[in-house]
Amino acid sequence: MKGTGRRVAKTANEAFAEAMRQIDPDVVAAYPITPATEIVQIFSQFVADGLVKTEFVAVESEHSAMSACIGASISGARAMTGTSSQGLALMWEMLYIAAALRLPIIMAVVNRALSAPINIHCDHSDTLGARDSGWIQIYSENVQETYDNVIQAVRIAEHPDVRLPVMVTTDGFILSHCLETIEMLTDEEVKEFIGEPPVRENLLKSLEENKPITIGALDLQDYYFEHKRQEAEAMKNALKVIPEIGKEFGEKFGRSYGFFEEYKLEDATVGIVVMGSTAGTGKDVVDELRKEGKKVGLLKIRVFRPFPFEEISKALSHLQVVGVMDRADGVNSYSGPVFPEICACLYDLEKRPKIVDFIYGLGGRDIRKEDIAGIFDGLLKIAETGKKEFNLKYIGVRE
Amino acid sequence: MDTVFEIRWHGRGGQGAKTAALLFGDAAVSTGKYIQAFPEYGPERMGAPVQSFNRISSSPIRIHSAIENPDVVVVLDFTLAEQVDITKGLDPEKGILLVNTPLTPEEVKKKLGFKGKVYTVAASKIAIETIGRNIPNTPMIGALTKVTGIIKLDELIEDTRKKLEVKFRNRPEVIEGNIEAIKKAYNEVKGE
Numbered sequence: 234m235k236g237t238g239r240r241v242a243k244t245a246n247e248a249f250a251e252a253m254r255q256i257d258p259d260v261v262a263a264y265p266i267t268p269a270t271e272i273v274q275i276f277s278q279f280v281a282d283g284l285v286k287t288e289f290v291a292v293e294s295e296h297s298a299m300s301a302c303i304g305a306s307i308s309g310a311r312a313m314t315g316t317s318s319q320g321l322a323l324m325w326e327m328l329y330i331a332a333a334l335r336l337p338i339i340m341a342v343v344n345r346a347l348s349a350p351i352n353i354h355c356d357h358s359d360t361l362g363a364r365d366s367g368w369i370q371i372y373s374e375n376v377q378e379t380y381d382n383v384i385q386a387v388r389i390a391e392h393p394d395v396r397l398p399v400m401v402t403t404d405g406f407i408l409s410h411c412l413e414t415i416e417m418l419t420d421e422e423v424k425e426f427i428g429e430p431p432v433r434e435n436l437l438k439s440l441e442e443n444k445p446i447t448i449g450a451l452d453l454q455d456y457y458f459e460h461k462r463q464e465a466e467a468m469k470n471a472l473k474v475i476p477e478i479g480k481e482f483g484e485k486f487g488r489s490y491g492f493f494e495e496y497k498l499e500d501a502t503v504g505i506v507v508m509g510s511t512a513g514t515g516k517d518v519v520d521e522l523r524k525e526g527k528k529v530g531l532l533k534i535r536v537f538r539p540f541p542f543e544e545i546s547k548a549l550s551h552l553q554v555v556g557v558m559d560r561a562d563g564v565n566s567y568s569g570p571v572f573p574e575i576c577a578c579l580y581d582l583e584k585r586p587k588i589v590d591f592i593y594g595l596g597g598r599d600i601r602k603e604d605i606a607g608i609f610d611g612l613l614k615i616a617e618t619g620k621k622e623f624n625l626k627y628i629g630v631r632e
Numbered sequence: 633m634d635t636v637f638e639i640r641w642h643g644r645g646g647q648g649a650k651t652a653a654l655l656f657g658d659a660a661v662s663t664g665k666y667i668q669a670f671p672e673y674g675p676e677r678m679g680a681p682v683q684s685f686n687r688i689s690s691s692p693i694r695i696h697s698a699i700e701n702p703d704v705v706v707v708l709d710f711t712l713a714e715q716v717d718i719t720k721g722l723d724p725e726k727g728i729l730l731v732n733t734p735l736t737p738e739e740v741k742k743k744l745g746f747k748g749k750v751y752t753v754a755a756s757k758i759a760i761e762t763i764g765r766n767i768p769n770t771p772m773i774g775a776l777t778k779v780t781g782i783i784k785l786d787e788l789i790e791d792t793r794k795k796l797e798v799k800f801r802n803r804p805e806v807i808e809g810n811i812e813a814i815k816k817a818y819n820e821v822k823g824e
Contacts, residue, residue, distance in 0.1 A: 242654075242661040242669070268673075353673070375696075407696050412657050412669035414692070513694035599698045 239417050245408040248380040248415060249315060249341040250275035254285055255423035256387055259310035262290035262301035267353045268405045269317040269343040295320040299327035306336035307448050309433040317405060318345035318359045331398045332367025333464055334449055337390030338398040341383060345405040346596040354597020355405035357508065358561040361570040367464055369399040369471055370538040372508045376413040379403040381488055387427040388478045394470040404510040406597065418486060426485065468539045475536055492541035494533040495548055497523060501530030503612035504549065506575055507558040508534045511600050518605040529609045546578040552586040553616040556608050560594045568625055587621050593628035604628050637782060638699045639686040642718050643708035646678045648769030653684035656773050659791040660688050663783050668693055681716050688782055704728040706776055708768050719746050730779055732756055732768045737824045751779050751823035758816045763809040774814035775821040785818055
């Protein structure tokens, strides 16, 4: 193990807050919401104790939290916030503005189901709904990844070829409130890894030459499209930057990161695609089924935006059957939000796998090893018979 | 994949079931173990039945499901047995039940009709004597340390002292009381 890792026990909320302390952003603007409240609660204590130089802005809503981050980021400050579910939903219009203005804001999101019915527990409906907002999205399997992802997010967001906001997510309660063993970096290691925020040259120039500039001005038929095209290009650039930074992180600290993790997928005949904490449970199931001689594997998506279209296509291309596990419902009569993306990247393959969707875990419904084993058995049956008897199955729900 | 040891804590809101799981987990980390500690989140009210959980292993823990078949169940308040199925999911032969009660293990077995291993300790009495309040969680951690052998007593004491020193810097009697409670429960827990 490289680096000077200290093994400690932290919940994902504590890990978020500790990473924020080590990043020491110029501005944090936030509004509390379960289960993300602790992040800014702990961080505000760091501010009060003088452990960071951050300007902490206690705002009156999440819409204001994102607005304050946007203002801070425009002026060249490193800005961060944290939220969940309804809070993210309330930020909605500002999310798109943060991305389109190319502001490298970092947001800790604790995944929680959207109302109604009101629920405080985990599913991915909040962030998956924000998939087209122009934010980079990185999902975490456990507390360690949550911590590592936030630190990498700073470098990704601020990379000159990217300059896009990044949300790092963790599963509500399952991880946000679960104490796990993690290795933390030292404050110096984090400082050195993230470096200084980039200088906003246009701002400096405008100040030096006393020539005021407008940011976010009206942009009609003449240039709107060109600016959106640049935003799309930035997201494409992120595809190059994210694995580079994940590799550098690994070289320095011993834990490498890519777009996704393949677990015993190489020689598998069937595989599941999964995001977040369920991936860990899934790996245990893969090991158990492998002992029974079943050729099963798993692909855990870490980076959902940008979507690593070609890479996922390649990683799944040899499978006979793919099962997508969606922790959100598209409420569209046919699938959750991840399923169509996986279908799309498999479509052009010469010999494409059969694919089915499983919606599970809404509102924090537990997903057990038996449930995942059942999914694998379903996939193996399709592989064996060559027949698909369903496109979508709900797992663990009373019907 | 090594064996993962699973614990379920039963208590009432305010008795420190969540803190107990966190403290025990944290102490296990300081001895080089991989752990999880998480409470069950529901409507939390003083006195209402609550649960919390631990997973402990010598290798990284990947599973993130709820714990349904714990190896050990720790009960901070035995009156919960009238409301909650405290032995639910516990293996009827290999499962271990550790209860805060002045009753003997034999009496608890009889009361519950449980055939597995039962340990008892009068943790509330110990807490009142040593800490001055009926907060049975620290003595129960001491008893659990004895029963499971996952961590050593001196490791637990050292770690708990460090934690309490952060919170009770100016109240050394609270720290000493808790340490005394752990030791007493460790020595007094009985089982069969």
